[in-house]
Amino acid sequence: MYKTKAYAAPSAIAPLAATTISRREPTDRDVQVEILFCGICHSDLHSVRNEWSEFMATTYPIVPGHEILGRVTKVGAAVTRFKPGDRAAVGCLIDSDRTCPQCKAGLENFCPNLTLTFNSPDKHLGGVTYGGYSDSIVVDERFVLRVPANLDPAGAAPLLCAGITTYSPLRRWGVTKGKKVGIVGLGGLGHMGVKIAHALGAHVVAFTTSPGKKEDALRLGADEVVVSRNTDEMQKHANSFDFILDAVSANHDINAYLNLLGIDGNLALVGAPAKPFAVSAFSLLMGRRCLSGSNIGGLPETQEMLDFCGAHNITADVEIIPIQKVNEAYERLLKADVKYRFSIDMASLKSE
Ligand SMILES: [Zn+2]
Ligand SMILES: [Zn+2]
Numbered sequence: 001m002y003k004t005k006a007y008a009a010p011s012a013i014a015p016l017a018a019t020t021i022s023r024r025e026p027t028d029r030d031v032q033v034e035i036l037f038c039g040i041c042h043s044d045l046h047s048v049r050n051e052w053s054e055f056m057a058t059t060y061p062i063v064p065g066h067e068i069l070g071r072v073t074k075v076g077a078a079v080t081r082f083k084p085g086d087r088a089a090v091g092c093l094i095d096s097d098r099t100c101p102q103c104k105a106g107l108e109n110f111c112p113n114l115t116l117t118f119n120s121p122d123k124h125l126g127g128v129t130y131g132g133y134s135d136s137i138v139v140d141e142r143f144v145l146r147v148p149a150n151l152d153p154a155g156a157a158p159l160l161c162a163g164i165t166t167y168s169p170l171r172r173w174g175v176t177k178g179k180k181v182g183i184v185g186l187g188g189l190g191h192m193g194v195k196i197a198h199a200l201g202a203h204v205v206a207f208t209t210s211p212g213k214k215e216d217a218l219r220l221g222a223d224e225v226v227v228s229r230n231t232d233e234m235q236k237h238a239n240s241f242d243f244i245l246d247a248v249s250a251n252h253d254i255n256a257y258l259n260l261l262g263i264d265g266n267l268a269l270v271g272a273p274a275k276p277f278a279v280s281a282f283s284l285l286m287g288r289r290c291l292s293g294s295n296i297g298g299l300p301e302t303q304e305m306l307d308f309c310g311a312h313n314i315t316a317d318v319e320i321i322p323i324q325k326v327n328e329a330y331e332r333l334l335k336a337d338v339k340y341r342f343s344i345d346m347a348s349l350k351s352e
Helices: 043-046 151-161 162-172 187-198 211-220 232-237 281-285 299-312 321-332 345-352
Strands: 001-010 018-021 031-040 068-075 088-091 091-094 134-140 180-184 203-208 224-227 239-245 261-269 289-291 320-323 341-345
Touching: 001 345, 018 134, 018 345, 031 151, 031 345, 043 321, 068 134, 068 151, 091 134, 091 211, 134 320, 151 162, 151 187, 151 261, 151 299, 151 320, 151 341, 162 239, 180 187, 187 203, 187 211, 187 239, 187 299, 203 211, 211 224, 224 232, 320 321, 321 341, 321 345, 341 345
Parallel strands: 180 203, 180 239, 203 224, 239 261, 261 289, 320 341
Antiparallel strands: 001 018, 031 068, 031 134, 031 341, 068 088
């Protein structure tokens, strides 16, 4: 074991503060990564405040962070894909059973025995896993990703959650040139959805509640922008979409979007509103429409996404902050006051 600096929350109501945690020394198959940047995902905040207690209660202290971008500092003897000095990334999961049908299919994100990057039982040290708000992390090579050299590291960090969360459903449901695709919500997830759908060649329509975001949506790659509160504007797009990615976590009327789908159109949810949706059967019956969901992605697809983003030079739009501003950033996240993701410059942790 070795000691490393981190930022942790000691309880659901306490702010995050500097601390020291233990990591394992790299075993034969492990890669040790010095963390350069870590994105702030809304699930960090949910976990810190124990807001998802009914399906994954938080163990304290918690070190969140699963959008990890860094540099390899040490590798075990059996590691073949990385050497010290390489760029590397770690996303939402760091282990799985590797034997179940999902793991064999490269869908480790749906493994019943997966180990999340933070707040999961730690198989090596006991206790729980600690995430990316830290100087370094040690992860089995299978769960470490390669990062194209051209990508800006601060902006590439959020690809590990926001990027794969939007890339996976866009790919899964065949978004390509000639398809009309809607992206609902222009936050951390939605802005990635617009960029990736555009790069896939689709005709992209961004839906937003704020008219002020129109210019920005066009800049991000949208072909059209619809202010969703304007029913006339919405009606113009009725029955016309092949696919809609709904990245909104606030409660909203899903039927308004289902009715925009064409025959066999599909609306995939990647946001998680607190209240259940009220789905009108007719919204699905008419046009044989489909309502679906998606959750991050497996390791092969996450690598594919990073390579795709490298080829198209796609990163998240980020506001870089020092770790000392993380509590303030959480408050701003609650007000959606960020364009479009916070990325923590982990060099700031060295002064703690
Ligand atoms: Zn996340
Ligand atoms: Zn498995």
